[in-house]
Structures are given as C-alpha cells and as structure tokens.
Amino acid sequence: MAEPHQEEQQVYSISLNKELAKRLQTAGARAAMTPEAILEPALKQYLSREGPGDAVYLSAPAQAMMKGIYKETATIGEVKRHGDFGLGTFNDLDGEMVLLDGVAYQIRTDGQACVVGDEVQTPFACATFFNPASVEKIDWELDNQEFKAFLERIIPSENMFYGIRIDGTFSELKMWSVSKQPDHQPITEVRPTMFTFCDVDGTLAGFYTPKFIKALSMPGFHFHFLTGDRRHGGHLKEATPRDVRISLQFISRLELDLPTTFDFMTTDLV
Amino acid sequence: MAEPHQEEQQVYSISLNKELAKRLQTAGARAAMTPEAILEPALKQYLSREGPGDAVYLSAPAQAMMKGIYKETATIGEVKRHGDFGLGTFNDLDGEMVLLDGVAYQIRTDGQACVVGDEVQTPFACATFFNPASVEKIDWELDNQEFKAFLERIIPSENMFYGIRIDGTFSELKMWSVSKQPDHQPITEVRPTMFTFCDVDGTLAGFYTPKFIKALSMPGFHFHFLTGDRRHGGHLKEATPRDVRISLQFISRLELDLPTTFDFMTTDLV
Numbered sequence: 001m002a003e004p005h006q007e008e009q010q011v012y013s014i015s016l017n018k019e020l021a022k023r024l025q026t027a028g029a030r031a032a033m034t035p036e037a038i039l040e041p042a043l044k045q046y047l048s049r050e051g052p053g054d055a056v057y058l059s060a061p062a063q064a065m066m067k068g069i070y071k072e073t074a075t076i077g078e079v080k081r082h083g084d085f086g087l088g089t090f091n092d093l094d095g096e097m098v099l100l101d102g103v104a105y106q107i108r109t110d111g112q113a114c115v116v117g118d119e120v121q122t123p124f125a126c127a128t129f130f131n132p133a134s135v136e137k138i139d140w141e142l143d144n145q146e147f148k149a150f151l152e153r154i155i156p157s158e159n160m161f162y163g164i165r166i167d168g169t170f171s172e173l174k175m176w177s178v179s180k181q182p183d184h185q186p187i188t189e190v191r192p193t194m195f196t197f198c199d200v201d202g203t204l205a206g207f208y209t210p211k212f213i214k215a216l217s218m219p220g221f222h223f224h225f226l227t228g229d230r231r232h233g234g235h236l237k238e239a240t241p242r243d244v245r246i247s248l249q250f251i252s253r254l255e256l257d258l259p260t261t262f263d264f265m266t267t268d269l270v
Numbered sequence: 271m272a273e274p275h276q277e278e279q280q281v282y283s284i285s286l287n288k289e290l291a292k293r294l295q296t297a298g299a300r301a302a303m304t305p306e307a308i309l310e311p312a313l314k315q316y317l318s319r320e321g322p323g324d325a326v327y328l329s330a331p332a333q334a335m336m337k338g339i340y341k342e343t344a345t346i347g348e349v350k351r352h353g354d355f356g357l358g359t360f361n362d363l364d365g366e367m368v369l370l371d372g373v374a375y376q377i378r379t380d381g382q383a384c385v386v387g388d389e390v391q392t393p394f395a396c397a398t399f400f401n402p403a404s405v406e407k408i409d410w411e412l413d414n415q416e417f418k419a420f421l422e423r424i425i426p427s428e429n430m431f432y433g434i435r436i437d438g439t440f441s442e443l444k445m446w447s448v449s450k451q452p453d454h455q456p457i458t459e460v461r462p463t464m465f466t467f468c469d470v471d472g473t474l475a476g477f478y479t480p481k482f483i484k485a486l487s488m489p490g491f492h493f494h495f496l497t498g499d500r501r502h503g504g505h506l507k508e509a510t511p512r513d514v515r516i517s518l519q520f521i522s523r524l525e526l527d528l529p530t531t532f533d534f535m536t537t538d539l540v
Contacts, residue, residue, distance in 0.1 A: 010291035013283040014309040021280035024313065039284040043294065043312045055525075063482050064429075157535035159334075160528055210528075212333050212485050212539035255325075256524040258430055258480075265427035269482035 014039065055253040056161045056207065056217070057082030059125045063215040063269050064259065065089075068184045070123050072259045076104045077118030082255065083127025085163060085205060087224050091121040093181045093190065096235045098224040099127055100205050105226060107233040109177045109193035113226055126207055126217055128163045132247035141171055144238040151208075151221055154248060159210045161251035164223070166204040168244030173197040173225055175234030195234065202227040204236060215269075216256060284309065325523040326431045326477065326487075327352030329395045333485040333539050334529065335359075338454045340393050342529045346374045347388030352525065353397025355433060355475060357494050361391040363451045363460065366505045368494040369397055370475050375496060377503040379447045379463035383496055396477055396487055398433045402517035411441055414508040421478075421491055424518060429480045431521035434493070436474040438514030443467040443495055445504030465504065472497040474506060485539075486526060 016024065024035045059074040071091045079086060079099065086099035096107040097116075105113040106120075136154060155162055176192035206223030209216070223236040258264070286294065291305075298305045329344040341361045349356065349369065356369035366377040367386075375383040376390075406424060425432055446462035476493030479486070493506035528534070 008288050009285045010288070011283055011285045012291075012294070012306055012309060013281055014306055014313070015279045015281045016310070016313070018278050018280070020310070020313065021282075024282070036282055036284055039282060039309065039313060040286070040290070043284070043286070043290065043309060061483065159535055159537065159539055160530075210539065213331065213483075215482050215485070252528040252530055254524070254526040254528070256526070258522040258524070260430075260522050265429055267429065269429055269480065 054251065055082070055128065055255045056163070056251050057127045057255045058217055059088070059122060059257055060259050060264070061216045061256060061269070062124055062218060064264055064267065065124045066187050067267050067269055068186050069259075069263050069267055070181060070184050071261075071263070072121060072123040073261060074122055074125065074257065074259070075118060076116055076120045076122060076125075079122065079125040079127050080104065080118065083129050085130035085165065086125055086127030087206060087222060088122050088125030089178070090116075091123055093123075093178045095179070096177045096224050096233070097122060097125060098205050098226050098233055099125075100203060100226055100230075105230065105233065107177050107224070109179045111175065111177065111195050111197075111232045111234055113231055113233045128249065128251060130163050130165060130247075130249060132163070132165065132249045134248045136246040136248070138241060138246065139243045141240060141242045143240055147239050147241055148221070151246075154246065155208055159212070161210065161254065162208040163249035163251060164204070164206050164208065164221070165247045166223075166241065166244050167202075167247075169199070169201045169242045170197070170239055170244070171199060171242045172238075172240040173200060173236065174238040175225060176237055177234045192235070194237070197225075197227070197232070200227055202233070204239065206236070216254070324521065325352070325398065325525045326433070326521050327397045328487055328524070328526045329358070329392060330529050330534070331486045331526060331539070332394055332488060334534055334537065335394045336457050337537050337539055338456050339533050339537055340451060340454050341531075341533070342391060342393040343531060344392050344395065344527065344529065345388060346386055346390045346392060346395075349392065349395045349397050350374070350388065353399050355400035355435065356395060356397030357476060357492060358392050358395030359448070360386075361393055363393075363448045365449070366447045366494050366503070367392060367395060368475050368496050368503055369395075370473060370496055370500075375500065375503065377447050377494070379449045381445065381447065381465050381467075381502045381504055383501055383503045398519065398521060400433050400435060400517075400519060402433070402435065402519045404518045406516040406518070407514075408511060408516065409513045411510060411512045413510055417509050417511055418491070421516075424516065425478055429482070431480065431524065432478040433519035433521060434474070434476050434478065434491070435517045436493075436511065436514050437472075437517075439469070439471045439512045440467070440509055440514070441469060441512045442508075442510040443470060443506065444508040445495060446507055447504045462505070464507070467495075467497070467502070470497055472503070474509065476506070486524070
C-alpha cells in the first residue's frame with residue numbers, strides 16, 4: 001500500500017502473546033478492520049484519558065447491597081482492571097475488602113487479613129488507580145472528631161470524589177468487620193463485629209463520595225484499615241491518628257457497572 | 271533483549287502521525303515506559319471494553335442542573351466523543367439538545383431545530399453510541415398511555431439503562447422546549463413553552479434511567495423529538511405513535527463526569 005505521508009509517520013511495533021493476538025484478530029474481523037487498524041483507535045482512546053487515576057470505578061451501585069443483594073458475578077480480578085486501590089466486600093458479605101498497592105485483602109471478624117485471589121466474587125467494590133495530588137503530614141495526636149474535621153478541611157468540594165490513603169501510626173482505631181450472611185437480610189439488620197487496635201501502624205484506604213449520589217457508593221468518608229504487616233485490618237469506625245501522612249487524590253469521573261444478574265434486575269431499588 | 275517465548279508472540283506494526291507519536295512518547299516518558307510498552311495496555315483496555323454502545327455517558331449529574339447550575343464547560347464536541355445519540359440542553363437552558371446519528375441539534379421554543387457546532391457548551395448531556403439489541407414494530411395507533419405501557423413492557427428491568435430510538439409516524443406529539451434562563455432560577459420554576467405536532471414523521475431519541483439514581487439523570491423515560499426533515503423538534507410530553515419502529519439498546523455501564531467549575535464545587539446538591 002502506498003503511504004504518501006510516510007515522512008510524517010512514525011512506525012512502532014508491538015509484540016503480542018497468542019491470546020491477545022487472537023482477541024485483536026477477532027475484534028478486527030468484527031469491525032471489518034485489519035488488526036493494525038485497530039491499534040490506532042485503541043491508542044487514541046488510551047491517550048485521550050487523563051491517565052490512570054482519573055476515575056472511581058464501582059462494580060455495582062451500593063443501593064443494591066443495601067437492599068440485600070449480597071452476591072454478584074463481578075470478581076476481584078475485574079475490579080483490579082479498574083484500580084490498584086480500593087474498598088469493598090465479598091459475596092455473602094464475607095468480610096471487608098481492601099485493595100492496596102494492587103493486592104486485595106479479605107478481613108474477617110477476627111480482624112485478620114489475608115490475600116485473596118482474582119477469582120473471588122464481590123457484590124460491591126470501589127477502586128481507582130491511586131495517584132495523589134497532595135500530601136499532608138500530621139505528627140501530633142488528633143482525636144476522632146479532630147481527625148474528621150481535618151479531613152473535611154482538606155477536601156475542596158463536597159461534590160467531588162476523593163481517594164484518600166493515610167499511612168502512619170494510630171493511637172487507637174475502632175474497627176469492625178462482618179461475617180458471612182447467608183440469609184441475605186437487609187444490610188441495616190446485619191450486626192458487625194467490633195474490635196479495637198491500639199498503638200498500631202498501618203494504612204487507612206478510603207474514599208469520599210458526594211452525599212447526593214449515596215445510591216451509588218457509601219456517602220461521605222469511608223475507610224478500611226490494614227496494619228503495616230498487612231496481616232490485620234477492618235472497617236474503620238473511629239480513628240485517633242498520631243503520626244500520619246494523608247495523601248489525597250481528586251477524582252472527577254465515575255464509572256459504574258450495573259450488574260446483570262436476575263436478583264439485581266428484579267429488586268426494587270428505589 | 272532476549273525474547274524466550276518469541277515463537278508464541280505475534281508482531282504487529284503501527285504507523286502513527288507526528289502528533290499521535292508525540293503524545294505516545296510523552297505518555298511513555300511520564301510512565302517511565304517505552305512507547306512500544308504502552309501499546310499493549312492500550313490495546314488490552316480497548317479490547318476489554320464490550321465495544322462502543324456499552325455505556326451511558328453523562329457530562330454532569332442532573333442534580334446540579336436541578337439546583338440551578340445552568341452553565342458548564344463541557345462542550346458538544348466532548349459529548350460526541352462519548353456517543354452519537356443523546357439528549358441534553360445548552361448553557362442557560364437555551365433550548366433542548368438532540369444528538370442523532372452524530373449530529374447535534376438545538377430546538378428552541380418555536381419548535382425549530384438547527385445544527386449546533388462542537389464548541390457550544392452544555393450544563394447536562396447524556397449520550398451513548400447507539401447500537402440496539404432489539405427492534406419492535408408497531409403499525410397501529412397507540413394513545414399516550416398505551417405507548418407508555420408498551421415501553422414499560424419491553425424493558426426487562428427497571429434497574430438498567432436503555433437507549434431508545436423510535437422512528438416513524440405519530441398522530442400527535444405534545445412537546446415543549448425552554449428559552450434562555452439568564453437568572454438561573456431553580457429548574458422547578460422554569461416555565462417551558464408547549465406546542466403540538468400532528469400527523470408528523472420523525473424520530474424520538476431517548477433513554478430510560480433507573481429511578482434509584484435520579485440524582486444523575488432524568489429518571490424513567492426521557493425523549494426528545496426531531497422531525498424527519500430534522501428541522502423541528504422538542505422535548506416530549508405526550509405521544510400518540512401510529513406506525514413506528516422502536517429500537518432498544520440495553521446499557522449496563524455508566525460514565526459520569528463531575529464538573530470542576532466553582533458553581534458546581536460550591537453548590538449544596540443534597
């Protein structure tokens with residue numbers, strides 16, 4: 001094929017494994033394009049995004065879980081495609097989920113954390129590629145109320161999403177986790193197990209969600225915790241940070257998947 | 271670099287124009303990756319999508335417009351990047367917007383439609399790449415109530431989004447449009463202008479939005495109309511279709527941009 005503008009073109013080559021090459025060929029056949037012709041729109045789409053970290057991804061609207069839909073077909077592997085940082089739970093509400101540095105942890109009611117595989121399913125998860133815009137350092141003790149007030153001060157608008165990661169030492173952390181709920185009662189009737197960590201170092205991973213879209217995610221601040229050794233954690237109830245670094249990411253884009261399971265499709269979510 | 275699995279790899283080459291090559295290099299530099307190394311994740315991301323038509327894109331949450339935020343920086347050009355089919359309005363509520371077959375129209379209170387440029391701004395728009403999964407034909411007259419009941423019957427779940435395009439002849443269409451609202455009063459106080467079309471052919475373009483996320487888009491069915499000659503239209507109030515084809519697209523993904531304007535960031539949206 002003649003390439004009249006070759007002097008202005010630059011050629012790159014890409015080496016794909018069999019599976020990806022096959023997917024590329026299938027997509028090409030479907031779109032009646034050569035595999036090479038698909039690479040350009042793929043690249044344009046990729047580069048047109050503001051880069052990783054620009055979106056909060058929700059695997060389902062939180063409202064469905066609130067109405068007792070505790071099983072979905074979304075997997076941790078799918079969630080990881082949309083972020084390396086996040087929160088959530090597992091099918092049947094089997095513990096709290098934290099996704100930190102690309103690794104997903106399950107925290108059961110004994111506060112112990114373990115790494116979970118990509119095949120594990122979740123009825124609700126929230127993730128982003130963490131990429132903070134600002135970092136605040138606090139090297140004095142804040143009680144829980146001062147901690148909350150501090151967080152409220154550092155977010156410029158309540159109508160935006162934020163990813164928030166807090167690393168450091170905490171004088172006290174009141175936590176909870178939930179155990180498997182096979183009877184799928186409304187979430188308001190689920191009794192979480194409470195526990196407390198004292199003088200602990202670790203990481204709070206969380207999000208701020210604008211309150212006007214509470215049907216989609218937990219409104220306001222929502223944190224899960226993992227200890228420094230990544231062996232314990234839970235859902236944060238109250239925190240008394242002592243020496244921490246707060247990293248804040250502004251997120252102005254939301255991506256939401258609506259499950260297509262029978263339960264989701266047929267439940268009254270209003 | 272040695273490539274031990276070369277026998278399982280397939281090599282494709284891509285020829286990029288200067289501008290795209292430069293963007294690729296910049297993105298590579300930022301991510302500390304070679305330009306070639308970026309092509310693979312770009313391709314994976316592209317192939318992992320179910321293709322165009324899988325998402326409803328909202329340029330802003332509808333709630334902001336409900337609270338009187340009538341000016342935003344999103345443009346029709348930006349909206350078109352996310353779809354060739356859609357609805358919306360213009361800054362200052364200057365008429366109804368319909369996006370049909372990739373062309374955006376503005377419909378003022380006299381019911382006349384004109385094509386608008388990509389630079390025009392919108393406080394709220396909703397778009398998708400229209401790709402229907404099913405088509406229903408109705409060649410008898412339905413009154414407005416029967417029409418609504420028919421639409422309710424063909425959507426399998428009220429918890430999903432749908433893109434709906436209805437082409438054909440209508441015995442009657444009661445419409446409205448709005449005029450410029452420079453004083454930004456709450457939308458509930460805006461008085462639209464009503465008008466009626468009789469024995470008209472054209473296209474209704476619209477969406478169904480699950481009611482539990484009414485903060486984000488117009489809940490339930492929401493249609494705008496364009497005549498066959500694309501010269502008149504409006505916001506649908508009531509329809510009496512006589513001979514129409516209803517094309518329905520199931521959409522299980524939402525993409526929402528949160529505006530970053532001062533007004534949006536500082537308004538109480540709850």
